[in-house]
Amino acid sequence: MPVINFLLDSEKIEFTCDSGTNLMEAVVEAGIELKAVCGGAGSCGKCQVIVKEGEVNQLAQGSLSPDKLKQGYVLACQTEVIEDVRIEIPPESRLSEHQIFVAEEAEDEELLTEKEIQIAEKIELDPLYKRVDLELDEPTLVNNASDLDRLYTGLNQRHDWPGLTTSLSVMEDLASHLRDNNWQTQVSLALANDNYEVSELNAPDYEQPDYGIAVDIGTTTMVLELINLETGESVATSGLYNKQGRYGDDVIGRINYAKQNDDGLDKLHQAVIDTINELIDDVVNKESIDYADIKTAVFAGNTTMSHLFLGIDPNNIRLEPYIPTVNFIPPLQAEELGIKIKEEGWIHYLPGVSSFVGGDITSGVLATEIGKREEITLFIDIGTNGELVLGNQDWLITCSCSAGPAFEGGGIEYGMRAMSGAIEFFEIDEDTYEIKYSTINARPPIGVCGSGLIKLIATLNEVGIINRSGKFESDFEHERLREREYETEFVLVWEEQAGIDEDIVITENDIKNLLRSKGAIYAGIRMMLQNMSLTEDFIEEVLVAGGFGNYINIDDAKKIGLLPDLPNDKFKFVGNTSLKGAKMSLLSKEKFDQVNEIANKMTYLELSAEDQSQEFMDEFVSAQFIPHTDLSLFPSVTETNSDD
Amino acid sequence: MAVEIAKQNWDGQVEELTIGATEEEGGTRTSTVTVGGETTLPFLHFEGEIPNKPVVALEILDEEPKDWPEPLAEVWGDVWDDPAKWAKKCVEEYGAELIALRLTSADPIGQDRSAEEIAETVEEVLDAVGVPLIILGCGDEEKDNEILKAAAEAAEGENLLIGFAEEENHSTIAAACMVHDHNVIAQSPVDMNICKQLNILLTDMKVKTNQIVIDPLVSSLGYGMEYSYSVMERIRLGALRDDDMLAMPMINFIGEEAWDVKETQASEEEKPGWGELSTRGIQWETAMGTTVLQGGADILVARHPESKENIEAGIEELMTESSYE
Numbered sequence: 031m032p033v034i035n036f037l038l039d040s041e042k043i044e045f046t047c048d049s050g051t052n053l054m055e056a057v058v059e060a061g062i063e064l065k066a067v068c069g070g071a072g073s074c075g076k077c078q079v080i081v082k083e084g085e086v087n088q089l090a091q092g093s094l095s096p097d098k099l100k101q102g103y104v105l106a107c108q109t110e111v112i113e114d115v116r117i118e119i120p121p122e123s124r125l126s127e128h129q130i131f132v133a134e135e136a137e138d139e140e141l142l143t144e145k146e147i148q149i150a151e152k153i154e155l156d157p158l159y160k161r162v163d164l165e166l167d168e169p170t171l172v173n174n175a176s177d178l179d180r181l182y183t184g185l186n187q188r189h190d191w192p193g194l195t196t197s198l199s200v201m202e203d204l205a206s207h208l209r210d211n212n213w214q215t216q217v218s219l220a221l222a223n224d225n226y227e228v229s230e231l232n233a234p235d236y237e238q239p240d241y242g243i244a245v246d247i248g249t250t251t252m253v254l255e256l257i258n259l260e261t262g263e264s265v266a267t268s269g270l271y272n273k274q275g276r277y278g279d280d281v282i283g284r285i286n287y288a289k290q291n292d293d294g295l296d297k298l299h300q301a302v303i304d305t306i307n308e309l310i311d312d313v314v315n316k317e318s319i320d321y322a323d324i325k326t327a328v329f330a331g332n333t334t335m336s337h338l339f340l341g342i343d344p345n346n347i348r349l350e351p352y353i354p355t356v357n358f359i360p361p362l363q364a365e366e367l368g369i370k371i372k373e374e375g376w377i378h379y380l381p382g383v384s385s386f387v388g389g390d391i392t393s394g395v396l397a398t399e400i401g402k403r404e405e406i407t408l409f410i411d412i413g414t415n416g417e418l419v420l421g422n423q424d425w426l427i428t429c430s431c432s433a434g435p436a437f438e439g440g441g442i443e444y445g446m447r448a449m450s451g452a453i454e455f456f457e458i459d460e461d462t463y464e465i466k467y468s469t470i471n472a473r474p475p476i477g478v479c480g481s482g483l484i485k486l487i488a489t490l491n492e493v494g495i496i497n498r499s500g501k502f503e504s505d506f507e508h509e510r511l512r513e514r515e516y517e518t519e520f521v522l523v524w525e526e527q528a529g530i531d532e533d534i535v536i537t538e539n540d541i542k543n544l545l546r547s548k549g550a551i552y553a554g555i556r557m558m559l560q561n562m563s564l565t566e567d568f569i570e571e572v573l574v575a576g577g578f579g580n581y582i583n584i585d586d587a588k589k590i591g592l593l594p595d596l597p598n599d600k601f602k603f604v605g606n607t608s609l610k611g612a613k614m615s616l617l618s619k620e621k622f623d624q625v626n627e628i629a630n631k632m633t634y635l636e637l638s639a640e641d642q643s644q645e646f647m648d649e650f651v652s653a654q655f656i657p658h659t660d661l662s663l664f665p666s667v668t669e670t671n672s673d674d
Numbered sequence: 675m676a677v678e679i680a681k682q683n684w685d686g687q688v689e690e691l692t693i694g695a696t697e698e699e700g701g702t703r704t705s706t707v708t709v710g711g712e713t714t715l716p717f718l719h720f721e722g723e724i725p726n727k728p729v730v731a732l733e734i735l736d737e738e739p740k741d742w743p744e745p746l747a748e749v750w751g752d753v754w755d756d757p758a759k760w761a762k763k764c765v766e767e768y769g770a771e772l773i774a775l776r777l778t779s780a781d782p783i784g785q786d787r788s789a790e791e792i793a794e795t796v797e798e799v800l801d802a803v804g805v806p807l808i809i810l811g812c813g814d815e816e817k818d819n820e821i822l823k824a825a826a827e828a829a830e831g832e833n834l835l836i837g838f839a840e841e842e843n844h845s846t847i848a849a850a851c852m853v854h855d856h857n858v859i860a861q862s863p864v865d866m867n868i869c870k871q872l873n874i875l876l877t878d879m880k881v882k883t884n885q886i887v888i889d890p891l892v893s894s895l896g897y898g899m900e901y902s903y904s905v906m907e908r909i910r911l912g913a914l915r916d917d918d919m920l921a922m923p924m925i926n927f928i929g930e931e932a933w934d935v936k937e938t939q940a941s942e943e944e945k946p947g948w949g950e951l952s953t954r955g956i957q958w959e960t961a962m963g964t965t966v967l968q969g970g971a972d973i974l975v976a977r978h979p980e981s982k983e984n985i986e987a988g989i990e991e992l993m994t995e996s997s998y999e
């Protein structure tokens with residue numbers, strides 16, 4: 031059997047596999063996280079690795095340049111291992127550790143830094159799993175109720191708990207427990223299906239705290255918070271890439287993977303469960319607690335994620351008329367899903383609204399309390415699905431504008447997520463076109479993240495390198511602007527300064543993709559406003575969620591027409607509201623009920639429906655311009671450019 | 675009972691634009707054509723001004739057309755190997771006020787004539803007739819950039835209308851028009867937003883708004899004309915609502931589209947139910963012209979003189995004052 035030696039930055043990993051094994055699968059099996067935007071279809075060209083020694087069988091070469099082919103580059107997903115090989119994994123092909131950013135930049139008004147939503151202070155602690163101390167009357171010949179009835183009576187004297195149930199394991203031990211403890215006990219109640227279940231009995235002096243977890247299942251990244259249910263404090267946080275990434279970068283790619291491969295659905299399901307369990311391992315180890323100490327969990331994620339989490343076929347999500355199997359997911363027990371917390375612990379997944387507006391968004395609405403305000407608020411999740419919510423206490427409308435992954439680095443040659451080495455800021459000298467940039471963690475640049483891309487497009491237009499259509503100006507000449515096969519590209523960082531062995535460039539096609547993404551988002555906003563017969567001026571506050579990096583510059587986002595032209599103080603960057611909402615729901619039954627109300631109340635605007643699609647296309651085309659075809663929508667941005 | 679006439683008060687106005695320059699104006703034309711200036715919807719004289727009537731131009735090629743159907747060959751066959759003669763016939767025999775010269779001989783997969791040769795042709799036609807010209811490329815982007823630049827230079831001072839500037843390829847031709855002082859046709863693919871974007875790009879280059887004519891790309895009757903029609907209406911409504919970037923006169927190449935479909939080409943033997951070929955095409959072209967006039971067309975470019983005559987007769991009636999006072 032061939033042996034593969036993987037060479038990473040400083041590590042060496044040896045891996046043995048069968049002859050004919052797909053190299054991508056071997057990489058994954060060996061525990062290395064490789065970029066695979068297209069899910070192994072050979073089309074994205076992100077999974078480039080270098081064959082240093084040995085022969086491999088190349089099924090396809092994709093778009094690898096002759097230069098790279100000469101150096102031994104292959105696409106891992108299109109390569110079979112036949113004999114012993116040495117494979118170098120270059121840094122640009124790897125998914126590096128995800129960074130969770132908290133605002134730390136200067137209090138610059140133009141910069142949108144994350145506003146922490148303080149949860150614990152805001153809510154009254156009433157977690158989905160809680161303990162009640164009870165002292166029961168001893169049974170007598172007169173007071174001869176059963177042990178369980180006695181327990182229920184005791185509980186109901188304290189509070190009204192309609193529909194109490196009890197797990198079998200509790201009933202098994204009930205008699206001896208009550209008698210051993212002289213009818214004093216701590217009863218743990220877990221929210222099951224709209225009712226509480228007596229799930230544990232403990233001695234009156236038992237002090238080990240109960241934990242719960244709140245998890246955001248993002249298409250790209252997953253974040254888990256371990257929470258002490260008695261204090262409401264967050265004890266530990268852990269983040270990882272969603273292991274489903276190897277089967278496709280976006281939800282549609284993964285749905286296709288599930289459809290096209292016999293065991294596709296199983297693999298995707300297992301990948302998300304594995305990621306969750308790894309996150310649990312991490313916090314359990316950090317805090318030295320038992321898995322069984324985690325009593326309950328609340329998950330938030332988009333609708334495709336919920337289906338894959340449950341192992342339900344997601345295929346109808348992407349087929350007209352786009353119907354998910356479930357929006358409101360009944361609680362399930364951890365054991366059924368293979369999640370490593372207390373086996374009988376109840377698992378809650380926050381409800382979704384439609385195929386493309388899921389529990390992550392209802393959770394965000396809960397966390398930001400849009401549905402409680404008088405003022406009209408716009409909530410924008412600048413991610414692949416581009417979910418938007420507009421409304422206030424009286425009404426909530428939502429849509430998904432399918433912005434595509436451009437602002438998360440997808441479909442952009444040197445685009446990347448906000449992680450180490452990502453350029454997040456640019457400055458281009460108007461005369462010399464010298465470029466200054468800064469990267470996350472000040473590492474040598476390997477690509478550009480969302481906030482960097484926004485700044486870049488705005489700057490390129492401002493200094494006259496690209497026109498309002500995003501095309502390079504025909505009279506612009508500079509050594510940075512050059513032609514490559516069928517493409518014009520602009521060099522941002524020369525190889526010598528880069529953390530990779532090539533120039534970092536932005537192509538005309540990249541710019542087009544970004545304009546499409548920002549156009550989709552702005553068109554979605556316009557569609558919601560139009561459906562409510564409102565204009566931009568009615569929006570009191572704009573809440574921006576998304577994994578950008580340290581900050582986004584609002585002026586630049588307005589300059590390119592990504593965000594509506596409203597005063598800067600109306601914008602707030604709210605970060606991962608999906609996780610925050612999940613945490614709130616975990617800690618408060620009232621909030622948990624509210625999120626269900628929110629999901630019921632939100633009106634989903636289907637942009638591909640017959641009565642909307644023409645208008646949406648119209649809005650979409652007019653928004654694919656810098657900043658917009660209707661310049662009057664961006665008065666503050668365009669006034670400096672006007673001729674008069 | 676008294677009926678009050680409902681009138682819409684529009685804020686905007688279509689730009690007025692003149693094609694051609696006489697000797698006093700620095701050119702050699704004996705006449706000029708002015709279009710645009712409307713402050714109301716097409717022919718609604720009662721609620722606004724329509725200072726200029728729409729114009730029908732005749733289209734000629736700089737080489738013998740390959741696929742023009744019989745009815746066109748009958749009219750032009752004797753002159754169409756010589757653009758100067760052809761232009762003369764348009765003016766002298768059919769009273770054309772405006773001629774559109776399409777430079778198809780420059781096509782790289784055809785005769786591939788050079789920019790110098792094209793410039794000569796343009797000069798010949800300018801010498802042959804006194805009416806202003808519309809000059810159109812062969813359709814090959816790169817080649818058009820070359821020949822239109824040469825044509826613009828050769829016709830310096832004549833204040834012609836030159837096309838096409840498109841979103842993806844507009845700067846060379848727009849620059850040539852600016853330098854040599856001509857008007858430019860901004861062509862967009864049946865899309866009001868792209869039409870507007872192109873006009874913004876052109877004005878960003880400092881092309882004046884009163885030197886641009888919009889070509890919204892009209893499709894043939896029966897082949898999608900209704901899409902173009904509604905786009906034209908939206909452009910005109912935009913102009914009247916004071917959107918500067920939509921306030922340009924519109925041009926429609928009805929001849930090119932009308933004579934390119936089976937209905938204007940198929941013989942009577944092939945399609946007995948369709949009637950006579952000799953009148954069918956003219957009716958097709960006339961129907962297209964009269965329809966787009968209602969959408970706001972300012973310049974129509976026709977291929978058959980009889981269609982031109984029919985449409986002009988219609989325009990004559992439509993330009994009759996219709997106010998209620």
